[in-house]
Amino acid sequence: MTRPPDEGVYRRTTEVEQQESGVLGNTKHPDGEPWAWPESTWRRIVERARAGRNLKPATWPDRAACAVALSFDADHDTIPLRDGLESPMMISQGQYGSRRGVPRIRAILERESIPATFFYPAVSALLYPSEVRALSGDGHEIGIHSWIHERNNLLPYEVERELSFRSADTLSKIAGTAPVGMRTASWDFSPNTLRIIREMGLLYDSSLMADDDPYELLEDGEPTGIVELPPEWIRDDAVYFNMARFEGLRPYTPPSAVEEIFKAEFDGAFDEGGLFVLTMHPDVIGHRSRIGILQRLITHMKARGSCWFATHAQVAEWCRQRAAPA
Numbered sequence: 001m002t003r004p005p006d007e008g009v010y011r012r013t014t015e016v017e018q019q020e021s022g023v024l025g026n027t028k029h030p031d032g033e034p035w036a037w038p039e040s041t042w043r044r045i046v047e048r049a050r051a052g053r054n055l056k057p058a059t060w061p062d063r064a065a066c067a068v069a070l071s072f073d074a075d076h077d078t079i080p081l082r083d084g085l086e087s088p089m090m091i092s093q094g095q096y097g098s099r100r101g102v103p104r105i106r107a108i109l110e111r112e113s114i115p116a117t118f119f120y121p122a123v124s125a126l127l128y129p130s131e132v133r134a135l136s137g138d139g140h141e142i143g144i145h146s147w148i149h150e151r152n153n154l155l156p157y158e159v160e161r162e163l164s165f166r167s168a169d170t171l172s173k174i175a176g177t178a179p180v181g182m183r184t185a186s187w188d189f190s191p192n193t194l195r196i197i198r199e200m201g202l203l204y205d206s207s208l209m210a211d212d213d214p215y216e217l218l219e220d221g222e223p224t225g226i227v228e229l230p231p232e233w234i235r236d237d238a239v240y241f242n243m244a245r246f247e248g249l250r251p252y253t254p255p256s257a258v259e260e261i262f263k264a265e266f267d268g269a270f271d272e273g274g275l276f277v278l279t280m281h282p283d284v285i286g287h288r289s290r291i292g293i294l295q296r297l298i299t300h301m302k303a304r305g306s307c308w309f310a311t312h313a314q315v316a317e318w319c320r321q322r323a324a325p326a
Contacts, residue, residue, distance in 0.1 A: 051210035101286020204316035
């Protein structure tokens, strides 16, 4: 998923972020303090995975006004499992996504004849294989979303690579088709992730946020051919609704306000003829008070005019085929 971690994980968020940046422990950057870095150091860092060509096409299929890519990160039970937490209560919150969230989402998508992309941690797919097969059978895309929702920035290259390949293989066996795209868990895109995506031969990524519309990823200044379908925290349900039982974090934003934000983001994409990527989670959007956001948003989008509703893979392939020469 793309959300901040739940429950007890929040107690460790600050520490983890500091560990990732080398602030805690004995980890020090080999070039010293950031304020003392030579230009070559900070240029190397920012060029590791950079936005390149704008891949927004001149037209969308059937001359639609914009493209809409709905996605659902089916994290289910993996958030507490990732952190080694064995609380049945926390695991039950993830199970809700499969028992109630996914059926409600499937019903809306079927009723509206809309394809979507479901990103699965491989462990979620192993826990709910019939769910994955049913979604694939409905015509929805199954994308890679880690092994057990691990944080890539805390992993060495070899471990991240092995887990990524293992995840792709697992999803391929369960869904019956090889995944062509990745969304890193919590959008935790490590310094090694782009290299691994290229080694996997994937079509697209949906983790980085350098634009509103599709673009080509550059690695160390070189074009990769990988299409980036940029998400954004603004267009993610979890950031508005998460809570931590023992901390001060509470879902202060009412569903009506989240709906207003999502509609405003879509309207902007429609007016610019661009791409609208929305990230949701079955255990978040799937609740009774929230699932109506999805239905009313779809109604609003269809009322605006011609929209192309497509999977992430379909959008990425369309953009890749119609990209202007570099």
